[in-house]
Amino acid sequence: MKNRDKGSYFASLALSVLLAFAIGAVILAVAGFNPVQAYAAMVDGAFSNVRHVGDFLEYAMVLCICGLACVLGSRVGIFNVGGEGQLLLGAIAACQVGVVMNGQSKWLVLPCAALAAMAVGGFYALIPGVLKVKVKVNEVITTIMLNTIAASFCQFLAKGPWKNPNRNMVAATGQLDPQYWFTTLIPSSNLSTAILIAAVMAFLTWYIMQKTAVGFEMKLTGQNPRFAFFSGIKTDKIVILCMLISGAMCGLVGMFRVYGVEHLYRSSISNQYYFEGLTVAMIARYDPVTVILLSFFFAILKIGAQGMELSAGVPNQIYLIIQTVIIFFMAAENGIFTSVQAGAQRKKARAALARKEEQSHG
Amino acid sequence: MRDTAVKFEHISMAFPGVLANDDVSLEIQRGEVFALVGENGAGKSTLMNILYGINTPTDGRVFIQGREVERFDPKTAIGLGVGMVHQHFMLVPSFTVAQNIVMSREPRRARFLFDNAKAEALTQALVEEYGLVVDPSAPVEELGVGLQQRVEILKTLFRGAEILILDEPTAVLTPQETDELFAVIRRVVKERSMTVIIITHKLYEVMAISDRVGVMRKGRLVGVKNTSEVDEKQLASMMVGRPVLYDQLQKTGSPGEELIRVDDLVVRDNRGLKAVNGLSLSVRAGEILGIAAIEGNGQSELLEAITGMRAPESGRITVRGQDVTGRSPGDIRAVGLAHVPEDRLSTGVSRSASVSHNLLTGKHREGRFNAFGFHQRTSTIQRYAQEIYDRFDMRGAGIDATVGDLSGGNMQKVVIAREFSFDTPVLVIAQPTRGVDVGAIEFIHTRIIEKRNQGCAILLCSADLDEVFRLSDRIITIYEGRITGEFTSFSKEEIGFRMTGTRQGEGEST
Numbered sequence: 001m002k003n004r005d006k007g008s009y010f011a012s013l014a015l016s017v018l019l020a021f022a023i024g025a026v027i028l029a030v031a032g033f034n035p036v037q038a039y040a041a042m043v044d045g046a047f048s049n050v051r052h053v054g055d056f057l058e059y060a061m062v063l064c065i066c067g068l069a070c071v072l073g074s075r076v077g078i079f080n081v082g083g084e085g086q087l088l089l090g091a092i093a094a095c096q097v098g099v100v101m102n103g104q105s106k107w108l109v110l111p112c113a114a115l116a117a118m119a120v121g122g123f124y125a126l127i128p129g130v131l132k133v134k135v136k137v138n139e140v141i142t143t144i145m146l147n148t149i150a151a152s153f154c155q156f157l158a159k160g161p162w163k164n165p166n167r168n169m170v171a172a173t174g175q176l177d178p179q180y181w182f183t184t185l186i187p188s189s190n191l192s193t194a195i196l197i198a199a200v201m202a203f204l205t206w207y208i209m210q211k212t213a214v215g216f217e218m219k220l221t222g223q224n225p226r227f228a229f230f231s232g233i234k235t236d237k238i239v240i241l242c243m244l245i246s247g248a249m250c251g252l253v254g255m256f257r258v259y260g261v262e263h264l265y266r267s268s269i270s271n272q273y274y275f276e277g278l279t280v281a282m283i284a285r286y287d288p289v290t291v292i293l294l295s296f297f298f299a300i301l302k303i304g305a306q307g308m309e310l311s312a313g314v315p316n317q318i319y320l321i322i323q324t325v326i327i328f329f330m331a332a333e334n335g336i337f338t339s340v341q342a343g344a345q346r347k348k349a350r351a352a353l354a355r356k357e358e359q360s361h362g
Numbered sequence: 363m364r365d366t367a368v369k370f371e372h373i374s375m376a377f378p379g380v381l382a383n384d385d386v387s388l389e390i391q392r393g394e395v396f397a398l399v400g401e402n403g404a405g406k407s408t409l410m411n412i413l414y415g416i417n418t419p420t421d422g423r424v425f426i427q428g429r430e431v432e433r434f435d436p437k438t439a440i441g442l443g444v445g446m447v448h449q450h451f452m453l454v455p456s457f458t459v460a461q462n463i464v465m466s467r468e469p470r471r472a473r474f475l476f477d478n479a480k481a482e483a484l485t486q487a488l489v490e491e492y493g494l495v496v497d498p499s500a501p502v503e504e505l506g507v508g509l510q511q512r513v514e515i516l517k518t519l520f521r522g523a524e525i526l527i528l529d530e531p532t533a534v535l536t537p538q539e540t541d542e543l544f545a546v547i548r549r550v551v552k553e554r555s556m557t558v559i560i561i562t563h564k565l566y567e568v569m570a571i572s573d574r575v576g577v578m579r580k581g582r583l584v585g586v587k588n589t590s591e592v593d594e595k596q597l598a599s600m601m602v603g604r605p606v607l608y609d610q611l612q613k614t615g616s617p618g619e620e621l622i623r624v625d626d627l628v629v630r631d632n633r634g635l636k637a638v639n640g641l642s643l644s645v646r647a648g649e650i651l652g653i654a655a656i657e658g659n660g661q662s663e664l665l666e667a668i669t670g671m672r673a674p675e676s677g678r679i680t681v682r683g684q685d686v687t688g689r690s691p692g693d694i695r696a697v698g699l700a701h702v703p704e705d706r707l708s709t710g711v712s713r714s715a716s717v718s719h720n721l722l723t724g725k726h727r728e729g730r731f732n733a734f735g736f737h738q739r740t741s742t743i744q745r746y747a748q749e750i751y752d753r754f755d756m757r758g759a760g761i762d763a764t765v766g767d768l769s770g771g772n773m774q775k776v777v778i779a780r781e782f783s784f785d786t787p788v789l790v791i792a793q794p795t796r797g798v799d800v801g802a803i804e805f806i807h808t809r810i811i812e813k814r815n816q817g818c819a820i821l822l823c824s825a826d827l828d829e830v831f832r833l834s835d836r837i838i839t840i841y842e843g844r845i846t847g848e849f850t851s852f853s854k855e856e857i858g859f860r861m862t863g864t865r866q867g868e869g870e871s872t
Contacts, residue, residue, distance in 0.1 A: 211737060211738055212732075212736045212737060212738060213726050213727055213731075213732055213736060213738060214736070215738075216719070216722075216726050216738065217726070219715070219719075220712055220715065220719075220723060223712040223713075223714045223715055224708075224711075224712045224713065224714075226708055226709050227708075227709055227710065227711060227712050227723075228712075228723075229671075229690075229691060230669075230671060230691055230701070230703060230709050230710075231691070231692075231695075231723045231724045232690075232691050232692030232693075232695045232696070232724060233692065234690070234692060
């Protein structure tokens with residue numbers, strides 16, 4: 001994005017957010033809540049307690065890595081909707097590694113678990129990637145379908161072969177020994193040392209996409225695949241590579257959730273978190289830095305909304321309403337902005353014409 | 363005195379950021395052939411789109427046959443007797459000639475049913491009235507381009523056109539077809555006292571067909587002349603605003619070793635038909651081999667196969683002695699070939715990337731642009747891009763501009779600059795100056811000849827026959843995927859003849 005575009009982007013983003021909150025306020029008022037109190041409760045919900053701060057930081061990490069995984073796909077022109085499945089499979093694979101290797105040093109178990117999560121997530125993303133490149137199957141359809149398969153398969157494992165023998169849960173795998181858990185950074189919050197790894201990952205993803213020759217090839221491939229191919233770039237390889245990394249990132253998020261928060265696999269590992277990350281990526285127009293910034297914003301909103309529900313009794317669905325209204329405005333913004341701009345320029349041209357005529361007459 | 367067919371009064375047309383027409387006043391008489399010439403982006407098409415009601419002018423008035431145009435839309439314009447034949451035909455290929463002609467005004471039976479017999483009868487009557495011979499019951503897809511154009515003209519006549527606008531009508535025609543078209547124009551003008559406005563940038567055609575000529579430059583009408591009182595040189599200077607010297611291009615040296623060789627090549631097009639059908643050719647160092655062919659005769663597929671953009675079905679392609687049949691563009695480039703593609707928008711550039719990134723593409727892996735082999739050196743890249751930018755005289759928005767915002771000429775310069783900067787011994791060049799203005803054409807031609815004189819083997823293909831004649835050392839004609847003739851001394855008539863399928867000599871097999 002050029003600086004000028006960036007300025008207008010953030011201006012319209014700010015406006016969209018304000019409008020979304022205004023619309024949210026109207027809905028709250030109609031539903032009989034005091035909007036000011038509700039929003040105050042929302043801010044309170046995120047910041048009043050250091051535990052909540054830890055929770056939103058952890059959720060921001062999830063949004064950010066999922067969002068960046070989506071950006072990576074979009075960079076080469078692929079819309080990876082399958083991150084949810086890649087995340088779940090990564091989570092259950094990482095978890096089972098920890099269960100099976102119980103007793104080994106954590107310096108062996110953690111890398112193995114991370115590798116397993118990346119391998120499984122990456123492989124699962126490879127399927128739609130290869131299908132897309134080799135036989136031109138639409139990746140949106142395949143990834144959505146693969147999500148369902150992955151979710152059901154994980155549920156099957158957690159209920160059946162890998163079921164936790166000791167706990168009376170419907171579907172959960174064995175629990176990790178506490179020595180393998182990521183260290184919690186803020187007591188009784190979800191925030192763990194995983195966020196440090198995530199920060200490094202976010203930096204690397206940004207760096208590769210924006211600053212390296214490979215990133216340059218990714219960009220060209222996404223912008224105009226025919227031109228990239230024509231220029232001698234192995235576009236098929238680049239696309240597959242991006243899908244592989246994207247899937248591996250999602251798989252790692254699954255591992256972070258298991259080793260940082262849940263300490264076993266169950267379906268609450270992810271509640272459509274990848275889709276929320278994807279939403280952030282869309283609102284950020286697939287710009288990596290903006291994804292990182294917006295992840296914090298939406299994490300605060302979400303955790304704040306949960307706190308609001310508890311303290312003010314306002315259903316936290318208001319968060320979803322605000323989020324979707326922002327998406328709506330940001331999607332419409334492009335068209336509105338260009339038409340306003342074109343109108344202004346027409347006006348300017350007409351004025352210039354009038355001036356010129358005055359000069360020639362006068 | 364003759365009546366006025368069209369009158370433009372102080373027409374201005376402002377598009378966002380550009381004044382496409384700037385205070386244009388012009389009268390066109392009934393019964394004349396008026397040529398409108400100018401470089402790309404000079405505003406000719408905008409002016410004609412206003413006449414045809416596609417654009418509403420920002421300022422000024424238009425009179426058609428004495429009546430002021432109040433609503434600008436094609437329906438009104440057609441009602442006032444204006445007909446336009448676009449550069450790209452708007453016909454339904456699977457429909458017959460008659461069905462295409464009566465479309466939107468179909469004769470009916472029992473109110474709802476299409477009356478095909480009546481449509482064909484109406485078309486036949488039209489054909490006889492104007493002497494434009496074409497079979498009403500033939501499906502349009504089976505007709506050649508020249509005949510399709512005739513159908514387009516008949517369609518406008520059927521709708522009662524008295525003022526006919528032809529937008530670059532000869533771009534897709536052979537010399538023979540052009541002659542036929544001109545004969546038709548002369549006939550309708552003389553016998554029906556129709557008015558014909560022809561947009562073109564081929565000056566010899568202006569001389570051949572028009573009564574008067576208007577020259578546009580940067581949105582303004584810079585002059586209207588009687589064709590008999592000007593020559594091509596004068597028109598060219600008026601178009602670019604300075605004298606144009608068509609210097610004889612200096613060709614030096616003689617052909618060296620063979621660098622491109624194609625043996626018995628068969629390539630299928632997107633529909634699965636054999637577009638190239640057993641074709642062989644060879645290009646040597648220091649030689650330009652020109653391909654003369656009407657669009658759609660396999661020349662595009664041939665170049666795509668040689669450059670790796672399309673896999674051939676059979677045959678062999680050798681570049682610099684290496685077999686590259688079916689290899690990827692990257693592999694073939696590595697052997698030493700650069701390629702100016704025929705469609706710069708879809709293939710030649712990334713429109714959303716900057717000029718500097720477009721110039722860098724293909725060299726982005728080179729050591730000098732990457733620290734430690736992976737970190738892009740932005741300042742080195744910018745300096746390199748600026749140097750190329752200056753060397754190729756790309757006046758415009760600078761190296762940080764988005765390529766999609768450039769004019770056609772500058773965009774083409776980006777493509778040529780990048781491909782020529784690879785310094786490869788083999789060049790495959792398609793449509794080097796399509797949609798490029800006169801000034802840039804000179805520049806590009808000089809660069810191509812420079813490459814030739816440095817000893818490059820160049821395979822050139824262009825829809826502009828004059829360009830092929832001007833640059834080539836040798837010309838082959840291709841018709842339906844096969845070579846129909848090879849020439850070292852060029853005669854337009856003879857080559858035009860071969861382009862329509864007549865083989866050179868008897869019993870030749872290629």
